[in-house]
Amino acid sequence: MARSTVLAFYLIATGLTYGFNGDSFELECPDECDCHYFRINWVTDCSESNLTEVPYDELSLSVYILDLNGNNITDLKPFPGDIKMRRLQIADNRLTKVNKEAFKGLEYLIDVDLSGNNISYVDPEAFLDSRGLLNVELQGNPLTVVEGPFLASATLQYLDISSCNLSSINPQFFDNITTLTTVDLSNNPLKTLEAGVFDVLTSLETLKLNDCKLTAISENAFSSAINIKYLELSGNHFTNTDWPEVLGKLLRLEYLNLRKSRLTSLSEDTFSNCTNLVTLILADNELRDLDVAATLGNSVTHLEELDLSNCNIQGPISGETFTNASRLKRLYLSGNPLVAADLQAALEPLPTLERLFLSNCGLRDLPDNFNVFDNLLELDISYNPLENVFTKLLAPLEKLEYLNMGYSNLSYVGPDTFSKMTAMKRLVLSGNDLLSLEAGLFGNLTQLTTIELEFCGLKRPLNGLAFFKNLTYMDLREIRLGGNPLVIPPSGPIFPKQLSQVSILDLSNCNITSLNVDAFKNTENITDLNLGGNRLRSADASLSFLERLRHLEKINLSNNNLTTIDPDVFANNPKLHSLNLLGNPFICDCKIAEMWDWANMIKGDLDVLIGAKSAEKDIVVKGNKKKKHLYCHYNETQLRNMTTMVNKTVPGRRPFAKPRELTFANRTWAKYVRESGCEPVVKILRPIALVGESFEYSQSNNITAGVTVVAIMALGLGVATLLMTIKLFRRKTVDEADTETNRKVR
Ligand SMILES: *[C@@H]1O[C@H](CO)[C@@H](O)[C@H](O)[C@H]1NC(C)=O
Ligand SMILES: *[C@@H]1O[C@H](CO)[C@@H](O)[C@H](O)[C@H]1NC(C)=O
Ligand SMILES: *[C@@H]1O[C@H](CO)[C@@H](O)[C@H](O)[C@H]1NC(C)=O
Numbered sequence: 016m017a018r019s020t021v022l023a024f025y026l027i028a029t030g031l032t033y034g035f036n037g038d039s040f041e042l043e044c045p046d047e048c049d050c051h052y053f054r055i056n057w058v059t060d061c062s063e064s065n066l067t068e069v070p071y072d073e074l075s076l077s078v079y080i081l082d083l084n085g086n087n088i089t090d091l092k093p094f095p096g097d098i099k100m101r102r103l104q105i106a107d108n109r110l111t112k113v114n115k116e117a118f119k120g121l122e123y124l125i126d127v128d129l130s131g132n133n134i135s136y137v138d139p140e141a142f143l144d145s146r147g148l149l150n151v152e153l154q155g156n157p158l159t160v161v162e163g164p165f166l167a168s169a170t171l172q173y174l175d176i177s178s179c180n181l182s183s184i185n186p187q188f189f190d191n192i193t194t195l196t197t198v199d200l201s202n203n204p205l206k207t208l209e210a211g212v213f214d215v216l217t218s219l220e221t222l223k224l225n226d227c228k229l230t231a232i233s234e235n236a237f238s239s240a241i242n243i244k245y246l247e248l249s250g251n252h253f254t255n256t257d258w259p260e261v262l263g264k265l266l267r268l269e270y271l272n273l274r275k276s277r278l279t280s281l282s283e284d285t286f287s288n289c290t291n292l293v294t295l296i297l298a299d300n301e302l303r304d305l306d307v308a309a310t311l312g313n314s315v316t317h318l319e320e321l322d323l324s325n326c327n328i329q330g331p332i333s334g335e336t337f338t339n340a341s342r343l344k345r346l347y348l349s350g351n352p353l354v355a356a357d358l359q360a361a362l363e364p365l366p367t368l369e370r371l372f373l374s375n376c377g378l379r380d381l382p383d384n385f386n387v388f389d390n391l392l393e394l395d396i397s398y399n400p401l402e403n404v405f406t407k408l409l410a411p412l413e414k415l416e417y418l419n420m421g422y423s424n425l426s427y428v429g430p431d432t433f434s435k436m437t438a439m440k441r442l443v444l445s446g447n448d449l450l451s452l453e454a455g456l457f458g459n460l461t462q463l464t465t466i467e468l469e470f471c472g473l474k475r476p477l478n479g480l481a482f483f484k485n486l487t488y489m490d491l492r493e494i495r496l497g498g499n500p501l502v503i504p505p506s507g508p509i510f511p512k513q514l515s516q517v518s519i520l521d522l523s524n525c526n527i528t529s530l531n532v533d534a535f536k537n538t539e540n541i542t543d544l545n546l547g548g549n550r551l552r553s554a555d556a557s558l559s560f561l562e563r564l565r566h567l568e569k570i571n572l573s574n575n576n577l578t579t580i581d582p583d584v585f586a587n588n589p590k591l592h593s594l595n596l597l598g599n600p601f602i603c604d605c606k607i608a609e610m611w612d613w614a615n616m617i618k619g620d621l622d623v624l625i626g627a628k629s630a631e632k633d634i635v636v637k638g639n640k641k642k643k644h645l646y647c648h649y650n651e652t653q654l655r656n657m658t659t660m661v662n663k664t665v666p667g668r669r670p671f672a673k674p675r676e677l678t679f680a681n682r683t684w685a686k687y688v689r690e691s692g693c694e695p696v697v698k699i700l701r702p703i704a705l706v707g708e709s710f711e712y713s714q715s716n717n718i719t720a721g722v723t724v725v726a727i728m729a730l731g732l733g734v735a736t737l738l739m740t741i742k743l744f745r746r747k748t749v750d751e752a753d754t755e756t757n758r759k760v761r
């Protein structure tokens with residue numbers, strides 16, 4: 016029943032599509048472009064097509080969206096009359112000006128993107144004919160100083176002129192675009208804002224003035240722009256601004272960002288008129304003597320997010336501080352010197368807090384009223400010189416999902432600390448000298464996904480006793496244990512059964528000299544293993560642990576003590592696609608060449624060997640950026656023998672370019688493989704090598720064998736060609752149908 020309904024619908028739909036897109040709907044499309052319907056709109060996509068001019072003559076008059084981004088267009092001429100274009104995208108070209116003639120008659124135009132050109136002049140009347148214009152993007156053009164009104168449009172709502180090198184905005188700038196709701200002026204070296212600039216923008220809701228080198232804002236700057244809800248002023252150099260007056264006009268303000276703006280003080284009534292403020296960002300300002308309570312006043316009753324990070328606030332954050340901001344959900348106090356007792360009083364009125372950031376606050380104790388936070392999801396108390404025996408205080412946080420207690424001077428974490436935090440997903444305890452973990456410490460964390468225990472002085476990898484014996488921690492996928500001086504047992508698994516679902520494991524810098532074959536017996540699902548910075552050697556079977564890791568995709572063995580490596584050790588890791596071997600003292604031998612061939616031929620991608628090719632970002636023409644390269648070095652015997660080796664050429668390898676001097680013992684793998692004269696290994700080159708062998712065989716005596724091989728190959732090729740032809744033919748018919756529905760044949 017359902018199936019026949021679907022079929023009926025399908026038949027009706029296809030019928031309609033064919034009818035609708037008949038010949039009369041086949042629209043014009045320039046040769047270089049790709050045209051299609053999007054819904055019922057004709058889209059002409061000529062982006063990145065090396066065009067030097069707009070293909071005016073070939074455009075359909077019904078083009079709805081014309082995309083010319085990323086070409087080499089230098090000039091615009093008039094578009095054909097009657098064109099119904101709604102959106103013109105011509106970003107990242109080489110236009111130098113926006114002329115009136117070019118946009119003449121574009122009555123239907125709504126959006127224009129002219130960003131990333133070389134435009135210095137915009138004719139104020141360029142868009143007069145576009146009576147429904149809404150959006151203009153001009154960011155990233157070197158506009159020259161504008162005198163008088165910038166543009167005239169009775170409908171424009173969105174204007175982006177960020178990064179345009181404007182050094183001033185004249186008082187008439189916006190006179191003829193008074194309908195704007197969003198203006199982005201960021202990253203222009205404006206220095207000051209004259210009074211009256213925004214006066215005409217009575218509908219303005221979003222204004223961005225980040226990184227404008229502003230030192231002052233005139234007190235009446237926003238006196239008429241009273242609808243602003245969202246104001247960004249970060250990255251400026253304010254020294255002299257009467258904030259109560261400036262902000263006093265913004266009765267509807269909901270979001271204010273003043274990050275890193277060199278503020279040094281804010282007076283009592285700064286936000287007294289901002290009763291709708293939801294987000295206030297004051298981070299990275301030197302607000303040493305800020306009286307938070309007085310500054311917030313009693314008006315900001317809707318505040319949900321307050322960021323005071325790194326403000327070096329010295330005045331106490333205490334009892335009254337947040338009483339008037341009792342709806343706060345996210346509070347950032349990191350990087351300010353705090354005292355637990357004061358903090359405790361300050362946090363008391365904030366029971367709805369969801370995220371609290373107290374990193375690097377010089378805290379020696381914790382407030383002991385965490386029981387008021389019924390809703391806390393995230394808590395960061397890292398980088399505080401905490402003194403012990405406090406961890407009990409955290410116990411009431413039953414909803415907590417993310418807890419960062421890293422680098423907090425802990426030496427002991429009581430066994431019950433986390434027992435009620437059953438919702439915990441990510442726990443960070445790195446950088447504390449824990450030495451060992453209490454039995455059952457993580458037992459109740461059944462929803463844990465990530466645990467970080469780096470640099471904790473642990474000798475045993477995660478002890479089974481820290482978890483409940485009877486459970487498998489199904490969500491625990493990531494364990495970070497880097498920087499612990501682990502002692503690895505000579506036999507048997509190093510992780511307990513409970514952790515069988517782990518897929519990302521970091522054991523870097525753990526002083527590991529060897530791992531036994533069963534090391535990962537209980538954690539066979541590892542996909543990403545970091546063993547960098549250990550002391551693994553190329554001794555017998557030192558990498559035999561790899562046999563069990565059939566799901567391994569990525570392994571880091573950099574900066575170990577490997578002198579040689581055999582591709583055979585990865586025989587059981589078919590999914591491996593990233594192998595880091597940098598920084599090992601490899602001896603140049605034919606195993607190096609074999610490893611190279613393995614990456615190239617078996618994996619089909621030399622990039623599997625990290626450092627085999629220099630990454631594009633590491634190629635620097637000038638300067639001396641260090642390139643990441645795989646190296647091996649010759650021993651002395653080899654070096655003495657070099658002159659006899661260098662003339663050898665091997666089929667299948669790039670010809671050896673004789674080095675100018677042979678005094679250096681270090682070789683990149685790439686160079687060594689070429690000069691080594693190591694024969695490619697048959698099993699690695701199997702497909703090619705086998706055919707090659709047969710040919711040699713046939714040449715010598717047994718002709719029939721060779722003929723058979725050739726015949727089989729020819730037959731194979733024939734069948735393949737036939738199959739491809741059929742496939743192509745079928746695809747073509749499908750394509751044609753497809754084209755009929757919505758594509759123009761080129
Ligand atoms: C554009 O031209 C350059 C050289 O002029 C050429 O290398 C490149 O392939 C061309 N790109 C396209 C998409 O045709
Ligand atoms: C644009 O032209 C320049 C020089 O005329 C050329 O180097 C560049 O590749 C061209 N770019 C495109 C996208 O065609
Ligand atoms: C633009 O504004 C000026 C006043 O600044 C006015 O004289 C002129 O007529 C306006 N032009 C248009 C096209 O609206």
Ligand SMILES: *[C@@H]1O[C@H](CO)[C@@H](O)[C@H](O)[C@H]1NC(C)=O
Nearest residue numbers: 259260262263264266287288
């Ligand atoms: C605050 O708003 C009131 C009107 O609600 C206004 O009279 C007063 O001038 C404003 N304060 C400042 C400092 O602008």
Ligand SMILES: *[C@@H]1O[C@H](CO)[C@@H](O)[C@H](O)[C@H]1NC(C)=O
Nearest residue numbers: 431433434435437455458459
């Ligand atoms: C683990 O959590 C459960 C439920 O929250 C609780 O009843 C139990 O006491 C906790 N176990 C321990 C060892 O704290």
Ligand SMILES: *[C@@H]1O[C@H](CO)[C@@H](O)[C@H](O)[C@H]1NC(C)=O
Nearest residue numbers: 455458482483484485486487
């Ligand atoms: C697992 O053992 C712990 C104590 O070791 C106990 O509290 C818990 O209820 C047990 N859980 C299950 C699922 O048996």
Ligand SMILES: *[C@@H]1O[C@H](CO)[C@@H](O)[C@H](O)[C@H]1NC(C)=O
Nearest residue numbers: 499500501525526527528550
């Ligand atoms: C690293 O392991 C060796 C033994 O293999 C031991 O002598 C040394 O003390 C360990 N280093 C550290 C920092 O624990």
Ligand SMILES: *[C@@H]1O[C@H](CO)[C@@H](O)[C@H](O)[C@H]1NC(C)=O
Nearest residue numbers: 514515516536537538539540
């Ligand atoms: C590995 O993962 C698969 C699928 O998630 C699972 O079926 C299997 O039990 C896991 N292996 C181990 C050793 O846990």
Ligand SMILES: *[C@@H]1O[C@H](CO)[C@@H](O)[C@H](O)[C@H]1NC(C)=O
Nearest residue numbers: 549550551552553576577578
């Ligand atoms: C590396 O291995 C060599 C022997 O192969 C040993 O002499 C050397 O001490 C090892 N280096 C380190 C850092 O473990």
Ligand SMILES: *[C@@H]1O[C@H](CO)[C@@H](O)[C@H](O)[C@H]1NC(C)=O
Nearest residue numbers: 602603604605650651652653
């Ligand atoms: C030098 O390397 C060659 C080839 O890898 C090897 O046969 C020889 O034993 C090495 N000699 C020394 C002194 O390590």
Ligand SMILES: *[C@@H]1O[C@H](CO)[C@@H](O)[C@H](O)[C@H]1NC(C)=O
Nearest residue numbers: 657658659660661662663673
């Ligand atoms: C290497 O080849 C050059 C010329 O190609 C020849 O002069 C030289 O004798 C050869 N060296 C050896 C060791 O065969």
Ligand SMILES: *[C@@H]1O[C@H](CO)[C@@H](O)[C@H](O)[C@H]1NC(C)=O
Nearest residue numbers: 652653656657659660661663
């Ligand atoms: C020196 O080079 C010759 C010629 O390639 C080779 O036969 C011989 O084994 C090499 N000797 C050593 C010690 O590598």
